Amino acid sequence: MIDPASSIANKSSVPMFNKKDPEGWVAEFKGFLMRHKMAHLALVTPRIPRNGPRDARVAWEKRNAVAISYLQEAVQGPENRNAKLIVFAHENQNK
Numbered sequence: 001m002i003d004p005a006s007s008i009a010n011k012s013s014v015p016m017f018n019k020k021d022p023e024g025w026v027a028e029f030k031g032f033l034m035r036h037k038m039a040h041l042a043l044v045t046p047r048i049p050r051n052g053p054r055d056a057r058v059a060w061e062k063r064n065a066v067a068i069s070y071l072q073e074a075v076q077g078p079e080n081r082n083a084k085l086i087v088f089a090h091e092n093q094n095k
Helices: 022-034 054-074 078-093
Strands: none
Touching (some): 022 054
């Protein structure tokens, strides 16, 4: 059941992380990213290696940047401190 006050009702805002239903949030988040230059593909496809096709690598990196940006927004706030730490650790590991 979708809460009318949730971010799905407001299609312009990123779904905020829901620690009570992380799997449902992931589905919402992927759906949200689909509307933003197919950024959800950065979540489900492996990083293109540096020696891979340049166009594919650039496209993946752009999608990843969009996904990370919205992910940082989704985990903002003190109640999501642990989720935020996981996001930043993952982002730093992939540099």
